[in-house]
Every structure is written in structure tokens, then in C-alpha cells.
Amino acid sequence: MCVSPPTYLTWAILSTLTGIFLLFHLWKFDRFKCLRWNNGPYSGAFKRVMTYTYLITIPLLMVYSIGMTIISYKMGYIALPGVGLMPLPVEFWPESYHRMFFPLNLVFAFAWSFEIITHLEELCFWLFLVHAGSVQQDWFRSFYFKIWSVGSIMAIVYMPVTTIVTRSNPIKNVAATFLAGSLSDLLLNVNNLTVLYKFPSFLRELKSEGVDISTIVRLTTFHELNHIRVLFRFLFTVPLLILGIDGITALKINTNMFASEFLAFLGGVGCMVSAGLTLVVFFPRSVTTEVKAKEITREKSLQHNASFRSSLRSEKDSYFGPTSPPPVVKGMCAELTRDSEPSFIKASTLADPEAQLKPVAFETFAPNRRLDSGATVEGGVRVIGLTEGNLARHNFQSTNVHPFVHNFTSPIDLMHGDSYQGIASYARRYKH
Known part of the structure; x- marks a missing residue:
């Protein structure tokens, strides 16, 4: 299985553009603050894992595609009898370049395993959110979180192991990596169709429960983006699945230059576009x-x-x-005598001494401040502000919608604003 130099070049260009978009988006998002290890009070282990595994994926894809582009163009093509012009097989590469083939494929395997972790987390989270009608359910104790934990460990192990086990045969090595990754991603993508099917009724239920319109808008936007991402993920997994099966079973699709390049090109477009959309969803x-x-x-x-x-x-x-000139004080002008000698100021011209001793009333202002409950004190008067936190607390008391829905921002920012534990503790204090 030999991928042509133009195909690797396409992957390299798309991955580089995605990396540039990654830097631009994160700068506009929060000036790269999300990359810090301690990014705010709610930077738990889950958010760190999801942030770094996803953000590492794109640089790894860039390393793989750029490295393979450089090597494949240096190796060039070879004319095979009965086949025609084909990229030079890996078996005929010089030793210095042949040694770089397996490490680059291993980098691609790790990148795909991180991609699977991201896709699995999104699927499990959306399923949890759609089915979580009770406010007593906790994501970190749910069945879906356990599935994500086990699946993530399996992904980070079996993808590199598959590449390592098949490294003796370069054609089988690429084919096995394509086959293992595309089968897993295709299975996740098919299950995502159930989320797309159930999400409209979920949104209608939220509207009937009186969830604030800003949350409805965010969830609707993510739902529309999920439609596009599912389409491009099929474009990513199905072509590479065909190429992987052909490399294992020798169906001769890879010997057709147009077919192999077309499928590999579709896979690259689907991979990079879905990765860019995931960036928009994770960091909105x-x-x-x-x-x-x-x-x-x-x-x-x-x-x-x-x-x-x-x-x-x-x-x-x-x-x-x-x-x-200085202001003239009424009743305190001095009179001059005819011989130009100053006379004393008459006591009758002075203001009332008792009036001067009266205290002057000054208007006092109390500083504005915010209370722990979310209310504000303005001018000494308590004002209940309709903030997102107050609205979330109100919705928590009056609806059966899960707290994650209120103030929802992204599938990995589960502790944004009022966390589940924070709202629950607030509810207990409110009852007492």
C-alpha cells in the first residue's frame, strides 16, 4: 500500500491550515489561557485530559503528514511492469529513510487514538445529557463516563500496539493502522446518529421546561455543527477503511492510482475539517x-x-x-476712614455665630458590592440581578432539567459556572 506524494502533500497542507486555525482560535478564545495547567478553579483532571489529548492531535498529524511528504517526494516514482507508474515502494527506500517510516506511522497511530478519545467523549457526554432527566445524576459517576474511561484506555493502547505488531511489513503496517482506527471511528460515528435523531426532541423538552434562550441557542448551534461533523467523519473513516481492507486482503484498489489518491484525499479532508469543527465546539x-x-x-x-x-x-x-479676584464675602467688607486708616470690622456685619456652628449635612454613598448569593447592593439597596448564575439556580429549583444544561458552554467545560455539586449544595442551603 503506497500513498502518492501529492496525497501526503494534501494532508500536510490541510493539517498546517488546521494548526494555524487552532492558534488563531485559541488566541481569540482566551489568549491561550486554556493551555495552562491550572486554568481557573474548575480545571480538573477530566478537563485537562480532554484539552491536551485533543490539542496534541493536530500537531501530531502535522508531523506525520509533513514528514511523509518530504520523504515521498525524495523517493519519487517507479514504473512497474503491468501496473504503470507507482510511488516507490517502502521496501526499496534507502535505509536512512526506511528507518523513519515506522516512527512516523506510530505518530499517526497516537494521533488517531487521541482522536478516538475525543469522539468517544463527545458521544458519551451527549448520550448522558439527552438521557439525564433527573438532577440527581452525576456525569463522573454515570455509566457513560465509565464507558469513556474504559474506551479511552483501550484506544490509547490498541492503536499503537497494532502499528507496532505489524511493523515488519510496511504495507500491512499502514493497512492495519487504517483498518483499526477507521473501524473504531466508524462505530462511534454510527452511534452519533442516534444523538442527532434524539436531539430535536431534547431541545423541545428544554424549551417546555423554561430553560433560558441563550442555552437553547448554544445547544442548537452545537447540534447543527454535529450534523456537519458527522458527515465529515464519515468522509474520514469510510475511505480509509476501504484502503485498510484493501491493504490486508489485496483487493487491488491501491494499485489504481486514481482510486487510492481519491480515497486518501477524502480521508484527509474529512479528518481536518472535523478536527477544526471539534475545536469550535470544545472552545466556543x-x-x-x-x-x-x-x-x-x-x-x-x-x-x-x-x-x-x-x-x-x-x-x-x-x-x-x-x-x-477673590470672592467677596457678604457682610464682611471693610470700611476705610477718611484719613485712609483701616477700621475694625464691625461685629454686626459678621454672620450669625450660631449658624456657623451648626453641622453641615453631607450626602453619603454606600459602595456597590456583590453578595455571595449573586445579588448586588447598589447605593445601600439590595438588588437581585438576573445573572446567569441566578437564572441557573432558579431553573434548578423549578425544572427537572439536568444542571449541566443550565449555563452549558461545551462538552469538556463541565465545571463552568455553577457546577453540579455547587448547585446541589445551594439547593440544600435553600431548603434549610
Whole structure:
């Protein structure tokens, strides 16, 4: 099984573009803060595993595709009798390049195992969310989380092991890796069809339960993205499955240059597009929030510049402007005698001494502050703000929807905002 240099070049270009999009999106998302080990108070082991396994996948694909592109173009083609022009088989590569073939395939195997972990987590989470009607269910104690844990361990083991076991035969090595990965991903993708089928009724149920519209919009957006991702994942798995079966059984599809390149090209497009969409789902940007933040920053900057210019203008006026005479105090003017000697100020012209001793009433202002319950105190008056946290607490008390739905952001950000444990403890305090 020999993949042509143009096919590897296509994979290299697509993976590089996906890597550039990864950097751009994460910079716009939170300036790479999500890459930190301790990213906020809810950076648990689960979120770290999902973040790093997914983000490592794209660089590994770049290493594999770029490395194979360089080697395949240096090796070139060979004319085989009865077959025609074909890429030079791995068996005829020089020893220095032949030694690099297996490590690059192993890198691809690890990348695909991380991809399987990501796809399995999404499937298990959506199934959990669709079927979790009771607020007492916890994701980390659910049956779906256990399936993800076991499946992830199997994926991270059996994909590299498959590549290692078949390394003696280069054709079988690539075919076995394609076959093992595509079968697993295809099985997950078929199960994703059940999620797509049940999700519309799930959204209708959330609307009837009175879930806030922002959460409905986010879930609807993710549902539409899942349709596109499932399509491209089929484009990723089915072509590589055909190539893998052909490499194991020798169906002669790989000997057809057009067929092998077309299937490999479809697999690369499906892999990179689905990876990019997964990035958007795992790290969703809120353009509305970003625009509002920019406007607030711009207004603050304009106000600061205006106040700075005003202060400079007032200082300039105080130095170079004409001085005004001191204000005349009513009833305290001094009278001069005819011989130009100053006389004493009469006591009758002074203000009432008792009035001067009266305390002056000053208006006091209490600072605005936020209470632990989410309410705000403005001017000494308690104001209940309709924040997302307050709305989530209200929905938790009044609906049977799982707490993960309220304030939902992404399948891996399960502890965002009010966590399950946080809402549950709030409910217990509320009852008492």
C-alpha cells in the first residue's frame, strides 16, 4: 500500500491550515489561557485530559503528514511492469529513510487514538445529557463516563500496539493502522446518529421546561455543527477503511492510482475539517461578548483620554489665564476712614455665630458590592440581578432539567459556572 506524494502533500497542507486555525482560535478564545495547567478553579483532571489529548492531535498529524511528504517526494516514482507508474515502494527506500517510516506511522497511530478519545467523549457526554432527566445524576459517576474511561484506555493502547505488531511489513503496517482506527471511528460515528435523531426532541423538552434562550441557542448551534461533523467523519473513516481492507486482503484498489489518491484525499479532508469543527465546539467563542468587551474597553479609553486632556487644559488655564479676584464675602467688607486708616470690622456685619456652628449635612454613598448569593447592593439597596448564575439556580429549583444544561458552554467545560455539586449544595442551603 503506497500513498502518492501529492496525497501526503494534501494532508500536510490541510493539517498546517488546521494548526494555524487552532492558534488563531485559541488566541481569540482566551489568549491561550486554556493551555495552562491550572486554568481557573474548575480545571480538573477530566478537563485537562480532554484539552491536551485533543490539542496534541493536530500537531501530531502535522508531523506525520509533513514528514511523509518530504520523504515521498525524495523517493519519487517507479514504473512497474503491468501496473504503470507507482510511488516507490517502502521496501526499496534507502535505509536512512526506511528507518523513519515506522516512527512516523506510530505518530499517526497516537494521533488517531487521541482522536478516538475525543469522539468517544463527545458521544458519551451527549448520550448522558439527552438521557439525564433527573438532577440527581452525576456525569463522573454515570455509566457513560465509565464507558469513556474504559474506551479511552483501550484506544490509547490498541492503536499503537497494532502499528507496532505489524511493523515488519510496511504495507500491512499502514493497512492495519487504517483498518483499526477507521473501524473504531466508524462505530462511534454510527452511534452519533442516534444523538442527532434524539436531539430535536431534547431541545423541545428544554424549551417546555423554561430553560433560558441563550442555552437553547448554544445547544442548537452545537447540534447543527454535529450534523456537519458527522458527515465529515464519515468522509474520514469510510475511505480509509476501504484502503485498510484493501491493504490486508489485496483487493487491488491501491494499485489504481486514481482510486487510492481519491480515497486518501477524502480521508484527509474529512479528518481536518472535523478536527477544526471539534475545536469550535470544545472552545466556543462568544462574538457578542467579545464585541461588548471591545466596546467597553474603547469607551473607557476614550473617557480616560478626555479626562486627561481636560486636566491638561485646566492646568494650562491656571498657569496662563488671568487671575480672578477673590470672592467677596457678604457682610464682611471693610470700611476705610477718611484719613485712609483701616477700621475694625464691625461685629454686626459678621454672620450669625450660631449658624456657623451648626453641622453641615453631607450626602453619603454606600459602595456597590456583590453578595455571595449573586445579588448586588447598589447605593445601600439590595438588588437581585438576573445573572446567569441566578437564572441557573432558579431553573434548578423549578425544572427537572439536568444542571449541566443550565449555563452549558461545551462538552469538556463541565465545571463552568455553577457546577453540579455547587448547585446541589445551594439547593440544600435553600431548603434549610
